[in-house]
Amino acid sequence: MADRAVSERHGLSVISKEFKCSAQISLEEHMGCGIGACMGCVVRTSSGYKRVCKDGPVFLSDEIIWEEKE
Numbered sequence: 001m002a003d004r005a006v007s008e009r010h011g012l013s014v015i016s017k018e019f020k021c022s023a024q025i026s027l028e029e030h031m032g033c034g035i036g037a038c039m040g041c042v043v044r045t046s047s048g049y050k051r052v053c054k055d056g057p058v059f060l061s062d063e064i065i066w067e068e069k070e
């Protein structure tokens with residue numbers, strides 16, 4: 001079952017792409033350490049895995065690989 005918040009963010013990403021504008025999305029993940037050490041909060045992006053706690057939580061919507069988030 002898809003997380004509703006993830007689905008909404010993915011929807012915003014699709015809309016921003018359709019209107020050819022950039023969107024910034026704030027992600028939430030379960031966090032083990034919160035300081036970038038455990039890699040427990042990674043998300044897959046177009047430029048590799050990024051840590052939500054350290055590299056985010058705000059990312060450009062078109063850099064997130066959404067298929068793995070749902």
Ligand code: FES
Nearest residue numbers: 032034036039053
């Ligand atoms: S919570 Fe440990 S790396 Fe993000």
